[in-house]
Amino acid sequence: MIAVGTRVRARNIDRDGHTRLPRYVRGHTGEVVAVLGEWALPDDSVRGETRLEPCYAVRFPAAELWGSGDHTVTVDLWESYLERA
Amino acid sequence: MSEHDDEPVAVRVRRLEERLIEAGLASDAELDGFLSQLYRDAAPVNGARMVARAWTDPEYRALLLADGNAAGAELGFDRMSYQLRVVANSPAEHNVIVCTLCSCYPVSLLGPSPSWYKSFPYRSRTVREPRSVLAEFGVTLGDDVSVSVWDSTSEARYMVLPARPAGTGGLAEDELAARVTLNGLIGTAIV
Numbered sequence: 144m145i146a147v148g149t150r151v152r153a154r155n156i157d158r159d160g161h162t163r164l165p166r167y168v169r170g171h172t173g174e175v176v177a178v179l180g181e182w183a184l185p186d187d188s189v190r191g192e193t194r195l196e197p198c199y200a201v202r203f204p205a206a207e208l209w210g211s212g213d214h215t216v217t218v219d220l221w222e223s224y225l226e227r228a
Numbered sequence: 229m230s231e232h233d234d235e236p237v238a239v240r241v242r243r244l245e246e247r248l249i250e251a252g253l254a255s256d257a258e259l260d261g262f263l264s265q266l267y268r269d270a271a272p273v274n275g276a277r278m279v280a281r282a283w284t285d286p287e288y289r290a291l292l293l294a295d296g297n298a299a300g301a302e303l304g305f306d307r308m309s310y311q312l313r314v315v316a317n318s319p320a321e322h323n324v325i326v327c328t329l330c331s332c333y334p335v336s337l338l339g340p341s342p343s344w345y346k347s348f349p350y351r352s353r354t355v356r357e358p359r360s361v362l363a364e365f366g367v368t369l370g371d372d373v374s375v376s377v378w379d380s381t382s383e384a385r386y387m388v389l390p391a392r393p394a395g396t397g398g399l400a401e402d403e404l405a406a407r408v409t410l411n412g413l414i415g416t417a418i419v
Binding site for chain 2: 163164165167177179180182198200202205208209212213214215216217218219220221
């Protein structure tokens with residue numbers, strides 16, 4: 144389990160098939176702002192496999208994602224989408 | 229995806245329904261009943277009632293922000309198939325929701341999503357240039373107001389708790405609820 148306040152990087156992976164890791168956050172660093180729960184990883188669910196994983200709300204500054212902008216974007220990401228920054 | 233991509237959505241949905249029925253997992257009557265109940269009960273007046281209660285009851289507001297599902301159940305919305313997360317606008321922060329991967333949002337509280345919410349421009353631009361998108365909706369924010377975008381990529385669904393309009397101190401809860409618009413609950417309008 145990753146604690147709220149931890150800095151994490153969205154992994155720069157490109158799996159075959161379905162994923163709910165948006166391309167625009169891959170490789171970028173953000174901060175865990177909430178632990179949402181343990182939910183089935185969608186990448187496995189579409190193959191009929193159920194693997195429960197913690198899911199986190201991760202906040203990214205716009206400047207980190209796009210190189211400019213003063214807003215933040217918070218994205219819900221499963222644990223295997225993340226690595227510690 | 230597959231060779232079915234060029235078929236109209238309705239044809240693909242019907243094919244899926246037929247597979248479910250053949251497999252004995254559902255009947256036509258059950259599917260029709262589920263959909264008609266969903267569309268009868270799902271409307272933005274539900275989210276608006278929660279907002280109006282939060283505006284008038286500080287304890288309810290705290291519950292709404294801490295546990296959206298429990299707050300929904302208090303008003304009879306106890307069949308949410310998602311985790312509800314409510315984000316509050318303030319003089320310092322404006323929230324807006326989007327689903328970049330598809331069109332997720334809390335349908336049972338907001339009703340069917342508007343076509344623009346599902347559009348590619350809204351989904352792609354809101355995470356990149358939300359101030360411009362909001363300005364096109366008529367929401368102009370000062371530089372002292374930060375913008376928080378929530379991309380609904382998981383089983384959680386987001387709803388905005390708008391700021392209570394000035395000069396509404398004398399209004400009753402149902403009058404307040406009537407002020408709350410669908411766009412206000414998405415964050416593309418000030419209430």
